[in-house]
Amino acid sequence: MAPPADGRVRLETQRLTALYGRRAAVKDVSILFPTHTVTAVIGPSGCGKSTFLRCLNRMHELAEGGWVTGKVLLDGEDIYDRDVDPIQLRRRVGMVFQRPTPFPTMTIYDNVAAGLRVNGRRPRAQLDAAVETALRRAALWDEVKDRLRHSALALSGGQQQRLCVARALAPEPEVLLLDEPTASLDPTGTQRIEELCHELKARYTIVIVTHNLQQAARISDYTAFFYLGDLIELGRTEQLFTKPSKEQTEAYITGRFG
Amino acid sequence: MNARRLRRRLVNGTMTALVGALSFVAVLALVLILGHLVAKGASSLDWNFFTKNPVPTGETGGGVAHAIVGSGIIVGLAALIGLPIGIGTGLYLAEYGSGRLGWVVRFVADVLNGTPSIVVGIFVWTWLVRPMGHFSAFAGSVALAILMVPMIARTTEELVRLVPHSLREAALALGYPRWRTSLRIVARTALAGILTGCLVAVARIAGETAPLLFTALGNVNFNTHIGEPMEALSLQIFQYATGPFDEWHRLAWASALVLMGLVLVLAILARWVLRSRHGAAR
Structure with missing residues (x-):
């Protein structure tokens, strides 16, 4: 599988296989993720795309029976190396989930600050600045700046999801993983998140799993099509959607299955 | 049709x-x-009832201040011992208890939950009162704590399990170590429920009599020293109700009313904690 080869590479998987016990959910996948790009991972339900994403911040190994073979290189360093602490790693690779998951006992401010506080105490002013920056980048600042001390549950679903983006951004990760971030949002909320992807890729490297093909086409630079755990095709998004090289890809994007 | x-x-x-x-x-x-x-x-129920200690048999008047304070001390100390152990056990069971050890702990907790309280009393008498050589409020608290632990452990476990898995994942993905996820995110989210469970458990043991019979024993005098025998409302009721004097029966009814009121207050408090916490979270 020829990965796109332009720009610097932030993240790379080499023959990555993810297993649950003895069953492989992702098989032998090699992909390059260039810096400051958005890569969409598409495919029918159960094709292993979420599992693949979870291998990139070592969340997969927390699942019952989850383990991997192969390599995942972040800035050239294998994150599955013995010396790598998965907890430290997860601070460099942020993640946003399908459903908004604000911490219900925390205020808006505390939610955003959570990832920073867990990294050690820091001066109040520095924390304030980091929270503001994260909320601005998540395009939420103007809506919540007057109620930072309110419960995060007071926000709408779309706002909660952007709050989760802000929370993921606050520790200044290098890579942002989005696992169907708009699946539970209305069209307006979805649009906001998509716009956000455009703005955020200037700073981060984004990998987004999505069920929504239009979304993948709209926001990504590269698209990877998974089917039954195999990476079927990987390419520039416009090329994959207009001139797919594999028959299965074409069948999927034209809606013949999936 | x-x-x-x-x-x-x-x-x-x-x-x-x-x-x-x-x-x-x-x-x-x-x-x-x-x-x-x-x-x-x-x-x-009058001022004397709450503030005076018992008067010698035959005289009228006097109160049960010694038993009210005693119950407060014995139950309070039991809560101090039982709550941390119970909550800790519950957290362990919910978060890490999927293995063999978890199964054993759960089984033991269930058996202990069904153990007659008088058996717990005898147990504490054997292992604490006899070696120490005398009855004490502390032994009573230990007996009550033993009764509390499995109750609290099981309710805590159930409530912690109710916390959505997605919250745990969100914290872990943010670089939270697992223990911190358990304490800061999961336990805090379940806190209102856990508190309610604790209050219910305290209410349950506040009325226990049998485990105190061979431990705290009872005391006709006002005593706040936990190393010595101490009166409790439930013991007081038992003694007065089975006694021959009308005056005693009168005080027994009043004590029972106070104890019942205490339990009711705790139950209402538990409801209120649950409601207000959930209300604030909306």
Whole structure:
């Protein structure tokens, strides 16, 4: 599988296989993720795309029976190396989930600050600045700046999801993983998140799993099509959607299955 | 067709009435108990009852201040011992208890939950009172704590399990170590429920008599030293109610009313904690 080869590479998987016990959910996948790009991972339900994403911040190994073979290189360093602490790693690779998951006992401010506080105490002013920056980048600042001390549950679903983006951004990760971030949002909320992807890729490297093909086409630079755990095709998004090289890809994007 | 519909309606009506009647009986028990206690005990509740200690048999007047304070100390100390252990065990079971050890702990907790409280009393007598050589409030607290731990552990476990898995994942993905996820995110989210469980457990043990019989023993004098025998409301009721004097019976009813009131207050408090916490979270 020829990965796109332009720009610097932030993240790379080499023959990555993810297993649950003895069953492989992702098989032998090699992909390059260039810096400051958005890569969409598409495919029918159960094709292993979420599992693949979870291998990139070592969340997969927390699942019952989850383990991997192969390599995942972040800035050239294998994150599955013995010396790598998965907890430290997860601070460099942020993640946003399908459903908004604000911490219900925390205020808006505390939610955003959570990832920073867990990294050690820091001066109040520095924390304030980091929270503001994260909320601005998540395009939420103007809506919540007057109620930072309110419960995060007071926000709408779309706002909660952007709050989760802000929370993921606050520790200044290098890579942002989005696992169907708009699946539970209305069209307006979805649009906001998509716009956000455009703005955020200037700073981060984004990998987004999505069920929504239009979304993948709209926001990504590269698209990877998974089917039954195999990476079927990987390419520039416009090329994959207009001139797919594999028959299965074409069948999927034209809606013949999936 | 019509006959079938009629039959359904009939069955539906009968069953609804039956279930309604049964729940009425259940509520009736509480109403009768409360009503009876108020009728018999309320007239004896005055300032003296709460502030005075007992007077020698034969004289009228006097109160149960020593038992109220004693109950407070014994139950408070039991909570101090039992709550951390119970909550810790519950957290462990919910977060890490999927293995063999978890199964064993859960099983032991369930058995302990079903153990008659008098057996716990005898146990503590054997292992604490006898070696120490005398009865003490502390031994009573230990007995009550042993009763509390499995109750709290199991409710805590259930409530912690209710916290959505997605919250755990969100914290872990943010670089939270697992123990911090358990404490800062999961336990805090379940806190209102855990507190409610604790209050219910405290209410349950506040009325226990049997485990105190061979441990705290009881004391006719006012005592705040936990190394010595101490009176408790439940012991007081037992002693006064089985005694021969009308004055004692009067005080027993009043004590029972106070104890019942205490339990009710705790139950209401538990409800309130749950409601206000959930209300604030909306």
